[in-house]
Amino acid sequence: MxxxxxxxxxxxxxxxxxxxxxxxxxxxxxxxxxxxxxxxxxxxxxxxxxxxxxxxxxxxxxxxxSRDTTKLRITGLPLAVYAVWVGGLLLCAALTITTSGGASAILLVGLWAVHSVYATTFEPMEFALLRTRRRLGRGVHLRILTLWCGLAGVLRLVWALAFIDDGRYRVFLAGASLTLILGGVAASLKVQARFRKVCTGLHRNVQRLLRGLEELGEADTDTERRKAQQAARRTWDELEEYLLARADTGISPLGVCVLPEPAVVDLRTRVMASLDAAQADAEHKKVVDDLLILRDACSGRIDPAV
Incomplete structure (x- = not known):
């Protein structure tokens, strides 16, 4: 067969x-x-x-x-499909929000629920390092967008039920709605603060590792080289924690990680090989280029005050 x-x-x-x-x-x-x-x-x-x-x-x-650029576009197709799906649900909710409050509310809450559970499955595993900047921005912005979609759906459903009961609870619902809106603002700010904190720690440790690699290359004696290697390994241990962290939420299964675990394992292997190498080679330069990509992914997103 x-x-x-x-x-x-x-x-x-x-x-x-x-x-x-x-x-x-x-x-x-x-x-x-x-x-x-x-x-x-x-x-x-x-x-x-x-x-x-x-x-x-x-x-x-x-x-x-195919060439890498072609593969990069092909592996990004699930993201395009997901964007079309999200846009379609938002359009349907906007068209029905005044005529059918229950239907639009279900669409909005469903969008929030599906994104919270399945959003990470649409992120491509291929070329993860090159996609770092957009993956982080996409994860945070979509987290906030779907959060407000869920809140809007709950508010629309509650107000639709309130009008059925002759509006006797409108004053109470107004206070509850204001509380939910303020809660949404606080949650959005918390997501942004976590995002900036992760980017700041990532940038700081990437910079330290790059400086450690420079010191390793400038070491003249075996003692200096061993000290530089030990310092670089400690810096990598701290950097790896940020690479595995979720940028948009502290709930690990639901958030978008800085790098997928296979990409972190691959980068760790190459970094350790570069530290153990007798002298700088092509692999060492590739490691430095990868670290620069990570550093550039944090550009404009650093806030040392958080």
Whole structure:
């Protein structure tokens, strides 16, 4: 069966990728059939999943042979889909907020709930270091946006129910609404403060590690070199804590990390190899370039007063 599948695949890479793209789209459309409510809808799950897997397999050789810039764009497609989904929900909520308060409230609260639980799954694992600046900004801004969407949904639902009861509790609801708004302001400021604190600590430790690498390269004796290595390793230990931290929330499973764990492990391996190397080489320069990317990701987001 597997041999038959391999033989039936087109040999031309571009044609193979085009066929794979079409089959993958058909597979994704097939998933939507399961939500139509028909009795045969669930039967589409298996063929739709098989079509998507087969299409992805056809595309993979073309993807692996592509340039890094092409791979960077392709792996960013889930973010584009997520942005379209968020924008579509916000548009639907805006169109129904005056006519159907309950529906718009459910959309807004649902947007907040889905983002809180699933937002990190849309962040690409590939080229994580290059995406650091935008990932951090995206995580914080979307956290605040969806927070206010959830608050707006709750307020819209409460006020919709209040008018059903002839408005006898409007005074109480006005006070409760003001309390929720002030709570939203406080939560937004807290998210921003955490974001600036993480960026400040990240920048500070990256700078210290860069200075440590410079001192290591300037060491003349074995004693000086060992001291410089030990100081650089201690700095890395502190830097690694910030790399694994969540920039937008203290709840680890829900927040957006500075770097995904596989990227942190890879960077740690290369930093330690650079510290143990007898002299600076191409890998040492690559480590320095990566640290500069991290430092530049914090540009304009530093606040030593927090």
């Amino acid at each position: 597997l041999r038959l599948i391999r033989v039936s695949a087109p040999t031309n890479p571009n044609r193979r990728a085009a066929v794979g793209l079409v089959i993958s789209i058909v597979g994704l459309l097939g998933f939507n059939v399961t939500f139509l409510g028909s009795s045969w809808g669930p039967l589409a799950l298996f063929p739709a999943g098989a079509a998507f897997i087969y299409g992805s397999w056809l595309i993979n050789p073309w993807y692996q042979a």
